[in-house]
Amino acid sequence: MSPQEYLGIIHCIAGLKERTRHAWMKSGRQESVAEHSWRLALMAYFLRDRFPDADLLRVLLMALLHDMGEVFTGDIPTFEKTDADRAHEHAQRDVWIASLPAPFAAEVRALFDEMDAGATAEAQLVKALDRMEAVITHNEGGPATWLPLEYELQHTYGTADAAFSPVLRDLRAAVNDEVDAVIAALPRTHHDC
Template identity: 40%
Template sequence: MVLSENMDAVCCLLDFLRRTEALKSTLRSAWTQSGRQESTAEHSWRLCLFAMLVSREYPELDALKILHLCIVHDMGETIHGDIPAPEQTGSKDEQERNDMVDLLRPLPEDMQKEIMDLWEEYESAKTPEARLVKALDKLETILQHAQGANPPDFDYAFNLNYGTQYTEVDSLVKELRAAVDLEMESCILFRRTHL
């Protein structure tokens, strides 16, 4: 479909963008350096930046697909928000899948399918691109937890085991994981010595 030749398609695209604006106000359990809660949109932006910087180390992978996966990976949180990892009791896939279907409704079917296919690829982590994005997603979260001005009861230790099943991808990701874990251990040590 050529958008410039179809006013209905343009209106649908703008409607979808208006709906996804809510991701800018969807708060996560991470805090920024300034002491306010991070939004899912902010996390997704820095994940995209992280992926852009790292993807050059993976010339065999599709860099554009990696960025697309980063953009859509948390889009389902637009409707019901983010559930922090320590509070997750089971799979949140079904609720997010339903939210994605609802969110994508204004788009033409081919766009709905394209975005949903990307989201499902990320969720299943069956492709090398999706596995890399899953790993970077976990690393970006841990980095933010180490960097943020967190509340006094923040559980830094949780991060040392967070997402380990996804960060065993390759030597570069393992090196990145070791670096962010070291930063997290410094946060834990600092907290112990200053309380």
């Protein structure tokens, strides 16, 4: 790969830092796709002892690359994203993958095929943690940043994705405890009746 090809890839990936997500951080600014992916990778790393048979390098690469299509389409919240949006994002992502030089095009294509199929422990782990990271970020941002439908979504988003693993089910239950605590800390409106 030439230095120019390398820099072209790096400049394209920088789009992950520039694309904001639906979630707001506790600092009061919107989270970037890159920040979400970075924390997702670290969440997976710190669970490596609980998933000793998982290929950590593949897990980390999946976590870092999983939202690469959003460089081209932006982030669309899960409750708004349509099948047409997903197809467009995947098509844009696939054009980017095909433009990568060898051996990266084949390696990245294989990672996305694995994630899209969702059949391996690595792909399932990344998907479950991807959903949990979003819920955790929403908890940190607080209910002032939530839409009304997110009160329920905070309890349900990704629960089914975590069901394959006792470790992830326990972690998701702990995240739900945080959701409950965040909601319970909201000021209550008192009405005189």
